[in-house]
Amino acid sequence: MEDFNKPIQHENSKLIIQVVTYIIISIGLPLTLVAIYALCSQVRKDNVAPIYVINLLISDLIQFCCMIVWVARPKDLRTIDKIDGLIYGCSLMASVCFMVCIALERYLVIAWPLWYRFRRTIKISVVVCVLVWIICFAIGFIVVFWYIPEFSVIILASFFFLPLPLLIMFLGGTLKALSASVSVPADGKRRIVAMLVLVLLIYLLLFLPMMITLLQAPDRYDTTLHSLSGVFLKMSPLADLFLYVVMRKGAIDKLLAFVFCCRMDSEDVSTSTV
Numbered sequence: 001m002e003d004f005n006k007p008i009q010h011e012n013s014k015l016i017i018q019v020v021t022y023i024i025i026s027i028g029l030p031l032t033l034v035a036i037y038a039l040c041s042q043v044r045k046d047n048v049a050p051i052y053v054i055n056l057l058i059s060d061l062i063q064f065c066c067m068i069v070w071v072a073r074p075k076d077l078r079t080i081d082k083i084d085g086l087i088y089g090c091s092l093m094a095s096v097c098f099m100v101c102i103a104l105e106r107y108l109v110i111a112w113p114l115w116y117r118f119r120r121t122i123k124i125s126v127v128v129c130v131l132v133w134i135i136c137f138a139i140g141f142i143v144v145f146w147y148i149p150e151f152s153v154i155i156l157a158s159f160f161f162l163p164l165p166l167l168i169m170f171l172g173g174t175l176k177a178l179s180a181s182v183s184v185p186a187d188g189k190r191r192i193v194a195m196l197v198l199v200l201l202i203y204l205l206l207f208l209p210m211m212i213t214l215l216q217a218p219d220r221y222d223t224t225l226h227s228l229s230g231v232f233l234k235m236s237p238l239a240d241l242f243l244y245v246v247m248r249k250g251a252i253d254k255l256l257a258f259v260f261c262c263r264m265d266s267e268d269v270s271t272s273t274v
Contacts, residue, residue, distance in 0.1 A: 013227055020231055021067050028238045029064045032057050035244040042247075048125040049105055053243055055129045056098040060237030062091040067234060082144065090140040093159060095236065096207065097132045099199045100163045102243070106192045107170040111177040153214055160211045167203055171196045194246045198239075206236040 036057050039050040066088040108116040139159065143152045174196055178189055209229035 048120050051125040052101040059091040059094040086140050086144045090136045093136040103170040103199050107174050110174045157214050167200045202239045206232045
């Protein structure tokens with residue numbers, strides 16, 4: 001009886017994942033295009049931060065295209081799946097790299113404002129982005145076309161685990177230097193801290209489960225964890241859209257004002273009931 005139920009449960013889980021994928025594509029694809037268009041207008045000589053976020057959203061856009069190919073299920077599955085898997089994996093690696101670039105750029109604004117003010121140029125940011133894409137596709141080709149199980153797992157695990165101490169270090173260094181910084185206005189500080197915290201949360205909640213599955217031994221392979229980690233990865237492009245919201249001036253202040261008003265209202269209600 002248990003063996004009979006396993007195929008049914010597997011089909012149900014596949015159906016649920018497919019429905020979730022449809023929802024993610026239908027919501028995330030148009031919003032990502034709008035966010036990229038809006039951020040392109042914010043790129044200026046003295047404001048290069050949107051360049052990294054734009055590239056992060058471009059990597060998300062590539063992931064959406066890969067998801068569309070998966071749900072369309074073309075006939076030549078073996079060739080398409082290999083190419084699509086390569087492109088999807090490279091876009092995931094690029095997403096992690098651009099998250100680190102965003103965190104590093106925000107850290108430098110707070111910790112080394114004078115040094116960074118004279119070195120942040122659009123040209124340098126574009127060169128960094130091009131290098132990130134080249135490195136990610138080079139690693140992707142090595143892993144896919146010269147596939148050696150142990151070697152590939154070590155490369156991918158190292159690549160995806162390396163950003164964790166960097167993101168924690170950038171957040172800690174920013175919080176430490178925040179009180180001494182006088183060149184950045186208060187609303188700018190709030191946006192910077194919010195971006196760093198959001199990047200770290202996206203990494204921990206949506207990318208970490210996938211890294212755990214990479215390091216699992218074959219005899220301890222968990223199908224449920226593998227499916228959940230895949231769903232979390234598909235949700236990461238939606239989470240990246242919040243970085244665009246945080247970058248908008250006044251967004252954090254409005255959110256804090258909303259939370260503060262809700263708290264005051266709840267306190268007033270409790271006081272009146274007493």
